[in-house]
Amino acid sequence: GEDVEQSLFLSVREGDSSVINCTYTDSSSTYLYWYKQEPGAGLQLLTYIFSNMDMKQDQRLTVLLNKKDKHLSLRIADTQTGDSAIYFCAESQGGADGLTFGKGTHLIIQP
Amino acid sequence: DSGVTQTPKHLITATGQRVTLRCSPRSGDLSVYWYQQSLDQGLQFLIQYYNGEERAKGNILERFSAQQFPDLHSELNLSSLELGDSALYFCASSAGTGFYEQYFGPGTRLTVT
Numbered sequence: 001g002e003d004v005e006q007s008l009f010l011s012v013r014e015g016d017s018s019v020i021n022c023t024y025t026d027s028s029s030t031y032l033y034w035y036k037q038e039p040g041a042g043l044q045l046l047t048y049i050f051s052n053m054d055m056k057q058d059q060r061l062t063v064l065l066n067k068k069d070k071h072l073s074l075r076i077a078d079t080q081t082g083d084s085a086i087y088f089c090a091e092s093q094g095g096a097d098g099l100t101f102g103k104g105t106h107l108i109i110q111p
Numbered sequence: 112d113s114g115v116t117q118t119p120k121h122l123i124t125a126t127g128q129r130v131t132l133r134c135s136p137r138s139g140d141l142s143v144y145w146y147q148q149s150l151d152q153g154l155q156f157l158i159q160y161y162n163g164e165e166r167a168k169g170n171i172l173e174r175f176s177a178q179q180f181p182d183l184h185s186e187l188n189l190s191s192l193e194l195g196d197s198a199l200y201f202c203a204s205s206a207g208t209g210f211y212e213q214y215f216g217p218g219t220r221l222t223v224t
Contacts (some may be wrong), residue, residue, distance in 0.1 A: 029118035031210055041217065042201060042215040042217045042218050043154075043201065044113070045215075048212070050210075070176060090153065097156075097159075098144050098156030098158075099144075099146075099156060100156065104154075109187055
């Protein structure tokens with residue numbers, strides 16, 4: 001079945017780049033997403049990438065997709081304390097399916 | 112603010128009871144999705160409705176049901192509640208089916224005692 005894996009924690013210093021990794025198993029995944037969840041809040045869509053793309057950049061965010069290895073990463077440049085949150089990787093095949101989420105990566109910012 | 116509203120914010124109830132969670136999608140969105148977030152299972156897709164019709168089912172228990180009304184708001188009904196049903200329930204909406212961004216509401220936290 002479908003599975004999305006992420007490491008549970010990532011700790012970085014303020015000002016450094018954060019790289020959050022994700023692997024997925026379903027080769028028919030068409031769309032891949034990154035969501036952010038702050039404490040006590042819902043999920044905020046950060047960015048997404050189609051499976052026919054290798055890279056997408058949006059301000060401080062860079063998404064890299066290695067379709068052969070089924071590996072997705074999210075790079076946050078110049079990490080700030082406001083970036084502290086749980087980051088979820090998710091995939092879908094489009095159509096009528098809901099999203100399949102990883103367990104989330106807690107990003108911890110050290111001063 | 113995503114534009115998706117959910118009520119109530121918190122709900123505390125006893126085992127065996129039945130509750131109804133409500134969701135209003137963003138203006139103009141036709142699809143509504145329900146997700147459950149728990150510590151052990153993570154975020155799981157439960158069910159999707161599109162323009163009043165059930166569109167897709169995920170890991171939804173038989174004790175749970177949902178519907179989408181003509182005004183496009185949706186309700187998730189949870190019955191014969193068990194301790195393990197304690198979780199955050201999120202509603203999301205999107206403009207249609209296929210690739211459309213899903214916008215999530217703030218969630219309803221259900222505690223079953």
